[in-house]
Amino acid sequence: VFDHIEFDEHEHVAFCHDKGTGLKAIIAVHNSHLGPALGGCRMWPYANSDEALNDVLRLSKGMTYKAAMANLNQGGGKAVIIGDPRAHKTPEMMLAMGRFVESLSGKYISAEDSGMSVADLRTMAQETTYISGTKANYHFAGEEADGNPAPSTAYGVFTGVKASVEHYFGTGLQGKKVAIQGLGHVGYRLAEHLHREGAELFVADIYPEGINRAKEKLNAKIVSPDEILKLDVDVVAPCAMGATINRQSISTLKAKVIAGAANNQLETEDLGEILKGEGILYAPDYVINAGGIIDIYHQKMLSSNEALKSHLEKIGATLKEVYKRADEQNLATNRVANTIAEEKFKK
Numbered sequence: 001v002f003d004h005i006e007f008d009e010h011e012h013v014a015f016c017h018d019k020g021t022g023l024k025a026i027i028a029v030h031n032s033h034l035g036p037a038l039g040g041c042r043m044w045p046y047a048n049s050d051e052a053l054n055d056v057l058r059l060s061k062g063m064t065y066k067a068a069m070a071n072l073n074q075g076g077g078k079a080v081i082i083g084d085p086r087a088h089k090t091p092e093m094m095l096a097m098g099r100f101v102e103s104l105s106g107k108y109i110s111a112e113d114s115g116m117s118v119a120d121l122r123t124m125a126q127e128t129t130y131i132s133g134t135k136a137n138y139h140f141a142g143e144e145a146d147g148n149p150a151p152s153t154a155y156g157v158f159t160g161v162k163a164s165v166e167h168y169f170g171t172g173l174q175g176k177k178v179a180i181q182g183l184g185h186v187g188y189r190l191a192e193h194l195h196r197e198g199a200e201l202f203v204a205d206i207y208p209e210g211i212n213r214a215k216e217k218l219n220a221k222i223v224s225p226d227e228i229l230k231l232d233v234d235v236v237a238p239c240a241m242g243a244t245i246n247r248q249s250i251s252t253l254k255a256k257v258i259a260g261a262a263n264n265q266l267e268t269e270d271l272g273e274i275l276k277g278e279g280i281l282y283a284p285d286y287v288i289n290a291g292g293i294i295d296i297y298h299q300k301m302l303s304s305n306e307a308l309k310s311h312l313e314k315i316g317a318t319l320k321e322v323y324k325r326a327d328e329q330n331l332a333t334n335r336v337a338n339t340i341a342e343e344k345f346k347k
């Protein structure tokens with residue numbers, strides 16, 4: 001999300017090496033003005049510790065902005081474990097990571113991220129109470145809740161797509177053409193919500209399972225991954241990896257709205273101005289995809305289904321606030337989101 005990160009912006013950065021288990025990890029607390037720093041723990045085969053440090057600094061900063069925009073009493077933090085999750089992860093290493101989290105006495109609360117499963121978090125939780133996302137006491141959207149926040153993320157993105165379409169077209173989703181890039185945990189569920197509201201779906205993935213199911217059950221049209229962002233549709237929803245919105249993809253984009261789940265959708269922040277210049281409405285990624293962190297927060301608070309749902313539905317209202325200010329001040333939506341978040345957490 002951010003082009004430049006200063007190390008000294010962060011409140012606390014802790015390095016851990018546990019010789020017995022081979023754990024090498026970094027926890028970064030970016031800002032805790034609004035509450036303890038909440039953010040996932042990622043395990044990734046970083047080439048070196050500089051790469052891991054850069055990632056954890058960037059990701060933890062992003063979490064501060066995300067939590068502030070989601071109106072959570074939480075700050076931003078993140079943890080990274082250096083290693084290949086398939087080759088290097090052991091239960092003993094997860095226990096050591098739990099002790100490392102515990103050593104910060106609640107300044108940082110950990111959750112799931114790439115390379116880590118709910119089962120890993122449960123192992124960490126044997127050594128620390130500062131974990132969320134291991135169980136949920138609600139059954140959201142008819143699904144058995146096991147701690148995985150993807151159903152909430154998808155519902156939040158859906159409310160965000162709806163708000164963006166209302167803002168841009170002044171209509172609902174009925175008959176709107178939406179192209180979804182990536183039909184994984186979030187993308188497929190988003191497709192279900194959109195289908196229910198009468199949207200016409202175009203879907204792409206590099207694996208056949210999700211797109212075939214969407215074709216059969218949701219009447220979606222399958223498109224090749226190379227074509228999905230070039231379609232003549234109303235909305236594109238990036239729900240795969242980051243940086244798919246770049247100078248090249250913008251030059252062939254026909255959609256009027258970009259609203260999807262992926263983190264770090266813009267390759268660089270200045271693309272916000274380019275999108276604005278092209279008359280394309282961009283839903284800032286960390287605003288529209290905050291459903292995951294909202295879910296993790298409500299798991300921690302042992303909230304009801306209704307409390308979670310109404311919080312997720314506020315994502316649409318927050319986006320409308322961003323769009324309104326962007327229009328009034330003639331600014332790019334990503335810049336306006338950053339300013340609003342800073343107003344909240346720098347108070």
Ligand code: NAI
Nearest residue numbers: 149150153182184185186205206225239240261262263292
């Ligand atoms: P996932 O891994 O379940 O799904 C991603 C899908 O994208 C996979 O099906 C994959 O095959 C597909 N894909 C990969 N490369 C592609 C390409 N070039 N073209 C088309 N499809 C491609 O991940 P998940 O959980 O659905 O997350 C999707 C995005 O949303 C990620 O960027 C993630 O960081 C972000 N996100 C997810 C949250 C969650 O609660 N799961 C929360 C907030 C953000």
